[in-house]
Amino acid sequence: MGCFTETEQYSYAEGVQSQSPASRSARWVEKANSLRTPQGFRNTYAEGVKPQSPASRSARWVEKANSLRTPQGFRNTYAEGVKSQSPASRSARWVEKANSLRTPQGFRNTYAEGVKSQSPASRSARWDTIDAQPYTPKGFNKTRRIMSQSLVQIYVHLVFSTKNRQPFLRDIGLREQMHAYLVGICKNQSSPSLITGGVEDHVHLLCRLSKTLDVATLIRELKRESSKWVKTEDRRLSAFHWQEGYGAFSVSPSHVDALKQYITNQSEHHKRETFQDEFRRLCRKYGIKIDERYAWD
Numbered sequence: 204m205g206c207f208t209e210t211e212q213y214s215y216a217e218g219v220q221s222q223s224p225a226s227r228s229a230r231w232v233e234k235a236n237s238l239r240t241p242q243g244f245r246n247t248y249a250e251g252v253k254p255q256s257p258a259s260r261s262a263r264w265v266e267k268a269n270s271l272r273t274p275q276g277f278r279n280t281y282a283e284g285v286k287s288q289s290p291a292s293r294s295a296r297w298v299e300k301a302n303s304l305r306t307p308q309g310f311r312n313t314y315a316e317g318v319k320s321q322s323p324a325s326r327s328a329r330w331d332t333i334d335a336q337p338y339t340p341k342g343f344n345k346t347r348r349i350m351s352q353s354l355v356q357i358y359v360h361l362v363f364s365t366k367n368r369q370p371f372l373r374d375i376g377l378r379e380q381m382h383a384y385l386v387g388i389c390k391n392q393s394s395p396s397l398i399t400g401g402v403e404d405h406v407h408l409l410c411r412l413s414k415t416l417d418v419a420t421l422i423r424e425l426k427r428e429s430s431k432w433v434k435t436e437d438r439r440l441s442a443f444h445w446q447e448g449y450g451a452f453s454v455s456p457s458h459v460d461a462l463k464q465y466i467t468n469q470s471e472h473h474k475r476e477t478f479q480d481e482f483r484r485l486c487r488k489y490g491i492k493i494d495e496r497y498a499w500d
Contacts, residue, residue, distance in 0.1 A: 355414035358397075358454035360462060361422065362485065364405035364478055366444035367500070371433075373403040381433060382406070388428050392421055397459065400466040405478045407466045409454065418451045446500050450482060452489050 365371045372378040382399040385408060389396040393413035401407050408425075412418065426445040433443050454462055465472070473481070479499065486493050 353414055355412075356456070357412040358456065358459055359410055359412050359418060360452040360454050361408040361410065361418075361425075361449065362405065362452075362482065363422070363426070363449035364446050366446055368404040368446075368478060370403035371440060371443050372401070377433070377437065378403065380436070381429060384429050384432055385425055388425050389421075392416055392424055394421055398463045398466050400469045402469055402473050402478075407469060409459070409462055409466060422449050422451070448498060448500060450485060452485060 372381055378401070382401070385399050385406065386396045389399075389408070389410050394410045394416060396408060396410045399406065399408045410421075412421065430443060430445060433440050476484075482498070483493070
């Protein structure tokens with residue numbers, strides 16, 4: 204009798220009670236081959252045929268594997284009436300599908316009327332001729348136009364004092380340097396100064412305001428930069444500060460020359476009038492009401 208393991212059982216053909224060792228061996232080989240179906244594949248036979256040779260099964264597994272190797276995002280479809288295709292034909296279809304998906308961003312992959320597909324070269328030519336609107340710089344129209352201008356001329360008379368009107372600028376040399384430094388700040392802020400003057404406790408500044416700058420920003424830069432500079436010039440001015448508030452008055456172009464003369468004569472003018480009286484007068488002239496509790500910080 205032949206030897207066999209505990210888990211193996213002899214099975215005979217219907218009506219046959221025993222078989223020779225050779226026939227049993229053949230059946231075990233066939234059984235083993237049927238169990239070696241790769242994971243994920245079904246070992247199915249053609250209709251009406253129960254067993255198949257290992258070669259025929261291998262061919263079916265290769266065909267099944269090829270059908271599962273469709274690149275991600277592609278459908279493995281066949282032509283109408285054709286159930287399967289060779290790997291070469293499937294590869295050609297995948298290349299065509301990939302080319303159709305490689306349309307540059309912002310372009311439509313359209314074909315000429317009546318044409319379902321085109322070669323990559325013809326598609327590339329169409330992309331060159333498609334309207335390139337997505338690459339038009341932001342803020343510009345596709346058509347070329349002459350750049351428009353923004354013309355602004357606003358004269359502003361700025362007035363502000365030192366903290367608590369202390370005479371920090373009593374020294375004439377330091378005062379002139381301060382006025383020159385304020386002129387430089389105005390230039391850096393694209394608001395050129397026409398004239399800058401004043402006395403020991405306040406300044407007057409006439410400038411042409413930039414079209415991209417507001418008055419508050421210009422005043423902040425003038426006070427901050429000049430305050431930092433003057434403290435480095437003289438250690439005795441380490442406590443130097445400008446007042447928090449300010450006055451800003453618009454000036455008509457026809458009054459520019461008169462105002463320039465007025466600022467030039469500040470020293471003579473303030474022999475007769477204090478800064479507080481001057482500031483009250485300017486506010487009345489422009490119809491501005493001031494709160495005396497907060498105007499003199």
